[in-house]
Amino acid sequence: MPFLGKMSGSARAKAPTYERYITGPVERFDERDNVFARADLFRYFGEGSEERRRYYAEHPELRAYDERTAGLPGLGRFAGAHEWAYAIPFEFCRDIASERFVDGEPSDTRAEVTPEEAARLVRRRGRELGADLVGAGPLKESWVYSRVGRSFGNAPGFEPWGKPVDLSRHQHAVTMAFRMDHDLTRAAPEFPTVVATALAYAASAWVAVRLASYIRSLGYSARAHHVYNYRVLVVPVAVDCGLGELSRAGFLLTREFGLGQRLSVVTTELPLAHDEPIDIGVRSFCERCLICAENCPSGAIPLGDRTEHIGVMKWKLDAEKCYRYWHAVGTDCAICMSTCPWTRPHTWLHRAMSRLAAVSGPHQTLMVWGAKLLYGGARRPASRRAPGMESLRPTRLDAHMRAMGVALCALLALAVWAAVDVARTGTISLGGAIPPGAAIQLGAASDALWWTWAGWTLLGVAVAWTFAAEREPRASLLSALFFGVLSALGVLALFAVAS
Ligand code: SF4
Ligand code: SF4
16 A cells, blocks of 8 residues: 555555546657647747657647747746746756656666565665555556657757657656645745645655666666656646546645645666555536636636546546646646645544545535535636745734634633533532523433533534634635524523423
8 A cells, every 4th residue: 555654544455546437548748739738839849849849740739828928928928026936946847857867777686586576675765755545556558658748959868859758668657746745835826835846856856866866776777767857647646646637627636635645656667566556436526516717817627527538538627728827827827736624733633534425326415515605706817916935924814713723722721621520510510600590400311312512512622723724714614503592492402301
């Protein structure tokens, strides 16, 4: 099983859940066709370059979109004085993306390890280096790009644009997930979200390079794949490694972080025991939930059924629409990520809810309604004058949250006090604060009922407190209201029984 620490417990599946949707032979994807590689044709290759000429001779239908997009202002333009916060991590990713960092010769001396030992070693090293989730699985040829698409204009040290990709020497993959900062991504689509992306990518790049180097030191060939030098489609590889499932939004969805992570991969010849893929109910949850699609400002996420793409039935993200919106807003948007009900801080409440959500069934529909009610409707469109990092400093909202925390703690103390009273004296006198004549005599209601009431009240306080700590005022107030009303009705019913 993947090294997930306390986060483990996912439902293991015999085969990756996407396999049920494979309609025929899966064609390898040509990296040159993705929107970033096409943008590179304008950014790094000259007007009359052979690469540009060749590409649009084969894909004349894409030229108009690509030319229009290339003329748009870039990402980060609203960052102001905080530009460094995302620019430096991305520069770092580029600095360690050339072949001499991601690949190399293995050591002459080969360590003799069993596949199980090797998998354990690699997982432990990945975690030590900073990965939040690590899984090992097979490297399937279908998920290897057919040709190189990103090379910074054939910069020295990078494999040239259009070169066929051959990873046949590697049969195994290690996928690592890096949690994105929740406070930054919840600002989506404003500027802080792109900082979260950059930081997670930088961590994922650094750890992948270090892990590949570690495996080579054991005497086995290994190559890192990270944001500026992927040779594989990371999402299906991550699914094969048992980290999560493919979602409607087109990203990997994990039970731990929802859509809120970035991925890197190490492919290797080191024989590794594979983790089993998981089934956490994402297919059926995404069928019932349209939150990301309803909130997507560009309409890039399909509201309808899966469609066939390179031999797989899937919800196909319209990358062109999405990418154009990035340019409009000046960030990588991430509204889908931040509105997905699975993308929540890793609190006890989220863990409990994600366990329930991972079981396919009609209750998932109720959970979607609950998420809409608790977290509110559509996100506002970006202001186009995105706030800087100062938006994350304590605000009046934080002050309100603190006040609510104090109030909830007071409620908690009262509930505990009342429960102790009940247990000790059979009355609620709050340690004598209520005069003996006015003390509530409980008599007829059983202790079990009182403890149930106290437990319910405590659960309500804990839920409302957790939402407050997550800075979700609406969810905190609604849950306090829900538990509070039922708690008050419960206590009235118990008094009625007692009298
Ligand atoms: S990043 Fe924004 S535009 Fe792109 S799919 Fe997600 S919500 Fe839509
Ligand atoms: S928002 Fe809903 S539909 Fe979209 S990925 Fe998350 S669970 Fe699936």
